[in-house]
Amino acid sequence: MLFFCGLNDIQERFVDISQQAITTPYFPFSVGVRSQAMKIRFVTPDTDGRFLKPKLDYQEIFGNFDHRFAKSLPRPIVHQSRVGESLSLIYSPFYVKDKLYDAILDKPVSSVLSEEFDIDDFADVDPRGHIRFVSTLCPNCGWDLEGERDALVLRCKNCNSTWYPVGKKLKQLKFAHIAGPGENTIYLPFWRIRAEISGLQLNSYADLIEIANLPRAVQNGWHDIAFRFWIPAFKVRPRIYLRLARQVTVVQPQDDLIPKLPENRIxxxxLPVEEAIESLKLTLASFIKPRKTLSEKLPDAKVTAKSFTLIFLPFNDEHHEFIQPDYNIAINKNVMSLSRNL
Incomplete structure (x- = not known):
């Protein structure tokens, strides 16, 4: 997800594109829609072929994407952010005879090869055997961990713990939930992040009321309520992702936190916490009021995450929506279902 913050609004793009990972005019610049429309398999030790070594690094690839999509946006761009990006290395098959051929279509990709072309000029790499597996037995008690196939956080109901992959290991995660009203409750995960914000006075709930220009009178004790960002820990469309982050952050839930897994569906x-942290400044930009002060306040603001906790918030599972009546938040169930494929 790409977000661009201007003076008047925040624009977003959902991007699923490809780009050549080596710099050469002989091969196509992109694989087009193949990465989305065709079945992709992991490279295994049994996979035949010669694999060319990528030349462009992570930052160059994403820098090109940012530049391409920012061209059509009005200036100035006060802030831009990438959230939830996933970079995959895809090898597309070609072969060389008298010409360079696309091995899928079995057709040449160019009319005539230059005399300067030599496939041996390209460096090789062996990507086979790079798939790693992490045991999903609870490191604490040895019980089977639970989690859907796209889940990053695994749960152990035996010892009431949650685990998060870090490198080749699982790391225990601090979590809690807010009690729901009944059996039709579903729990949606949010990263509650404590951050240090330089350039802005935003340390408490009272500060939030002033910065967001909320229609509330500051009450006694609100200066003592620490400000936290609340960021969705699940993938959803960019516009809805930002709306949820803004809504829950502005609410600043103060309900009692129960340090155990809820019984209902989760x-x-x-969405990794690292990606949630990337959206902190973006979330800040979404609720700063009045908007005309954004260009003054946001560029100097530096947001540094200090700690985080995974909180499961209760929503009512209605016919078409998940509804949080206490916070006046509703999410379309079809949107949530389709977002699992993002």
């Missing part, structure tokens, strides 16, 4: 946590 929506999978499939």
């Amino acid at each position: 929506h999978p946590s499939n």
